[in-house]
Amino acid sequence: MDNSHSSVETVVKHQAPVLFFVLFFMIQATVFTVFTVPFSWELVLVAVVSYFVRMFGITAAYHRYFSHSSFKTSRVFQFVLAWIGSMSMQKGVLWWAAHHRNHHKYSDTEKDIHSPSRKGFWYSHMFWFLRDEYNDYETKLIPDFYKYPELRWIDRNHWIPPLTFAIGLYLAGGWGWLVYGYAVATFFLGHATWTINSLSHVYGSTRFESRDTSKNNLFLALLTMGEGWHNNHHYYCSSANQGFYWYEVDLSYYILKALSWVGIVWDLKKPPVKVLDEGLRRDAEKKAALSAAKNLSKPRKIKTAPSRTVVTSS
Numbered sequence: 001m002d003n004s005h006s007s008v009e010t011v012v013k014h015q016a017p018v019l020f021f022v023l024f025f026m027i028q029a030t031v032f033t034v035f036t037v038p039f040s041w042e043l044v045l046v047a048v049v050s051y052f053v054r055m056f057g058i059t060a061a062y063h064r065y066f067s068h069s070s071f072k073t074s075r076v077f078q079f080v081l082a083w084i085g086s087m088s089m090q091k092g093v094l095w096w097a098a099h100h101r102n103h104h105k106y107s108d109t110e111k112d113i114h115s116p117s118r119k120g121f122w123y124s125h126m127f128w129f130l131r132d133e134y135n136d137y138e139t140k141l142i143p144d145f146y147k148y149p150e151l152r153w154i155d156r157n158h159w160i161p162p163l164t165f166a167i168g169l170y171l172a173g174g175w176g177w178l179v180y181g182y183a184v185a186t187f188f189l190g191h192a193t194w195t196i197n198s199l200s201h202v203y204g205s206t207r208f209e210s211r212d213t214s215k216n217n218l219f220l221a222l223l224t225m226g227e228g229w230h231n232n233h234h235y236y237c238s239s240a241n242q243g244f245y246w247y248e249v250d251l252s253y254y255i256l257k258a259l260s261w262v263g264i265v266w267d268l269k270k271p272p273v274k275v276l277d278e279g280l281r282r283d284a285e286k287k288a289a290l291s292a293a294k295n296l297s298k299p300r301k302i303k304t305a306p307s308r309t310v311v312t313s314s
């Protein structure tokens, strides 16, 4: 963590193209346009819907489908998923998935592109993708999707879906919808997504021995529609559900499950029973160790002999 400052400095001074860096912060600053619009609950609703639709595009599409192939769908819906994911303005689908596959391959080693324990919190959160050397990606990392010309097209033109979305919002509801539905929602959507690279490798509990710093975190799971079960995910990454048990909320998976009932997606991969049993066993061991430690730390009652009352006769 100590080297985060120097890592950021290196990026800013030597690696990131200055124009892109300035542009990134100018786009981030558009969140302040919120002060130009009178508050209303209708606008908050617009922001919330815009946030969750596009979060689904990141978690279910960019992550679970394109990075991990955790379920199957038609070629048409595959393109729809790529479009919804691209609307979140987090670069192209093939770029995203290829870099993410590298993250799993080298998780928390020197080669990990966004490890908070190696390169610092802010670097893992958002400075890594400003680096010049990560503008491109190795196509050999994603041959299964690179073969589709329409995906290569949307990957190259990843600015089209967010731009059309922004224009659509403006046409539907004017400046207020654009500000809340785009500027505000995109700001929170970006930072919430990036917490999975930063906070999810720092705060939370560790169930599985995943040989990295990934954690399970309910708060982040709620914020990111299930991505917060990151330790589960790093241990068994090809599963369509990242919340492995009924009590681990995973909104993206519930939507995928519903889509499977109407035949839009299918073959949703699940973690094997062996993995689920191992998780339950480790939870039980942890619980037992915790209660044993609690009992040890409790102050013990020391039995003392009842005091005798001495009666003296005067």
Ligand SMILES: [Zn+2]
Binding pocket: 103, 107, 196, 197, 201, 214, 230, 234
């Ligand atoms: Zn991770």
Ligand SMILES: [Zn+2]
Binding pocket: 063, 067, 068, 100, 104, 233, 237
């Ligand atoms: Zn992943």
